Amino acid sequence: xxxxxxxxxxxxxxxxxxxxxxxxxxxxxxxxxxxxxxxxxxxxxxxxxxxxxxxxxxxxxxxxxxxxxxxxxxxxxxxxxxxxxxxxxxxxxxxxxxxxxxxxxxxxxxxxxxxxxxxxxxxxxxxxxxxxxxxxxxxxxxxxxxxxxxxxxxxxxxxxxxxxxxxxxxxxxxxxxxxxxxxxxxxxxxx
Amino acid sequence: xxxxxxxxxxxxxxxxxxxxxxxxxxxxxxxxxxxxxxxxxxxxxxxxxxxxxxxxxxxxxxxxxxxxxxxxxxxxxxxxxxxxxxxxxxxxxxxxxxxxxxxxxxxxxxxxxxxxxxxxxxxxxxxxxxxxxxxxxxxxxxxxxxxxxxxxxxxxxxxxxxxxxxxxxxxxxxxxxxxxxxxxxxxxxxxxxxxxxxxxxxxxxxxxxxxxxxxxxxxxxxxxxxxxxxxxxxxxxxxxxxx
Numbered sequence: 001x002x003x004x005x006x007x008x009x010x011x012x013x014x015x016x017x018x019x020x021x022x023x024x025x026x027x028x029x030x031x032x033x034x035x036x037x038x039x040x041x042x043x044x045x046x047x048x049x050x051x052x053x054x055x056x057x058x059x060x061x062x063x064x065x066x067x068x069x070x071x072x073x074x075x076x077x078x079x080x081x082x083x084x085x086x087x088x089x090x091x092x093x094x095x096x097x098x099x100x101x102x103x104x105x106x107x108x109x110x111x112x113x114x115x116x117x118x119x120x121x122x123x124x125x126x127x128x129x130x131x132x133x134x135x136x137x138x139x140x141x142x143x144x145x146x147x148x149x150x151x152x153x154x155x156x157x158x159x160x161x162x163x164x165x166x167x168x169x170x171x172x173x174x175x176x177x178x179x180x181x182x183x184x185x186x187x188x189x190x191x
Numbered sequence: 192x193x194x195x196x197x198x199x200x201x202x203x204x205x206x207x208x209x210x211x212x213x214x215x216x217x218x219x220x221x222x223x224x225x226x227x228x229x230x231x232x233x234x235x236x237x238x239x240x241x242x243x244x245x246x247x248x249x250x251x252x253x254x255x256x257x258x259x260x261x262x263x264x265x266x267x268x269x270x271x272x273x274x275x276x277x278x279x280x281x282x283x284x285x286x287x288x289x290x291x292x293x294x295x296x297x298x299x300x301x302x303x304x305x306x307x308x309x310x311x312x313x314x315x316x317x318x319x320x321x322x323x324x325x326x327x328x329x330x331x332x333x334x335x336x337x338x339x340x341x342x343x344x345x346x347x348x349x350x351x352x353x354x355x356x357x358x359x360x361x362x363x364x365x366x367x368x369x370x371x372x373x374x375x376x377x378x379x380x381x382x383x384x385x386x387x388x389x390x391x392x393x394x395x396x397x398x399x400x401x402x403x404x405x406x407x408x409x410x411x412x413x414x415x416x417x418x419x420x421x422x423x424x425x426x427x428x429x430x431x432x433x434x
Binding site for chain 1: 197200201204205207208209210211212213216237238239240241242243244245246247248249250251252253256257259260261263264329330331401426427428
């Protein structure tokens with residue numbers, strides 16, 4: 001997990017946001033803005049778009065803070081989820097605008113990425129650097145490398161099925177099966 | 192809900208993972224509003240996978256980003272929601288009547304229309320039954336309002352559904368409240384989906400500002416522990432509305 005300053009109360013800050021306290025939103029931004037921008041940037045892959053995502057996510061957090069149940073101590077996870085889904089929606093809607101969405105276009109993208117394979121870092125290396133992910137780390141390490149890398153590539157870099165196929169040099173059908181079985185195994189392992 | 196449980200779990204997993212197309216994502220987001228089980232699966236996946244966010248290196252935002260965010264807040268929030276600002280703007284009634292408030296609170300005009308429809312069609316009632324507090328119960332992480340709670344000064348409370356809620360056959364909706372200083376939520380009983388409910392809060396203190404109300408999905412006979420055990424479907428805090 002990213003370092004967390006001792007004693008920062010996410011739930012209290014969200015509750016204060018719900019009551020209209022802009023300083024509480026600013027405290028959240030100061031606390032985690034750089035981590036959240038990092039998460040968004042990995043997904044949308046462009047600095048200007050990532051900042052747009054962070055902007056929209058914070059406006060959304062402000063408006064939705066009242067609907068967040070502050071009693072269950074999950075405030076930090078909720079904030080990260082809002083940012084990730086904002087980023088994923090931005091990424092997928094940009095893909096729709098850029099590509100026609102037909103398979104030919106996706107295949108062309110896949111081939112283009114295959115051609116520059118050296119530039120895509122192996123996902124396993126980035127992931128093995130992190131030992132403090134606790135139970136998730138244990139469960140991921142029990143998966144075979146195809147499933148593990150597919151899951152990490154999707155979650156961290158916002159990879160679509162065809163992008164995972166291109167990065168891992170695997171057929172699209174195999175990637176879909178890896179994700180499906182990998183997720184089922186993770187769910188089983190983590191409860 | 193035509194999926195099998197396994198299909199729904201897989202869909203929730205791929206939604207959180209991010210591999211769905213835009214159309215599929217929008218479909219899931221629509222379904223989250225009315226499908227508590229899907230919502231619970233998504234929430235569980237968010238929790239499971241959250242540690243992976245640590246793999247993204249932090250990036251310092253541009254100095255101009257925070258001012259842009261605050262501008263957007265004040266731009267959209269034409270009404271400032273502090274009590275001082277409310278008084279300055281002409282009191283609660285005017286504040287309450289301001290459509291912009293509902294837009295600001297909900298981020299969506301559909302929600303505003305629904306709530307105003309309920310308010311406008313309400314029959315004139317004796318002064319004692321005028322609502323003193325109002326709570327809009329909203330689906331967590333969504334912008335959709337599910338219920339409106341109105342509480343009068345004489346401890347009468349009504350719960351009015353604003354939209355249909357799909358409840359699996361072996362489950363029930365349970366209604367809870369928790370005052371700001373209470374140690375735990377207190378059950379207000381089971382709720383029939385899509386029906387209004389009137390309650391007398393004889394054994395509870397007068398409703399107060401910020402008091403929490405929520406509806407959770409519980410086993411058919413209600414929570415076995417006397418505390419909420421299932422996912423929260425709708426939640427909100429009380430706002431004083433009497434003049």
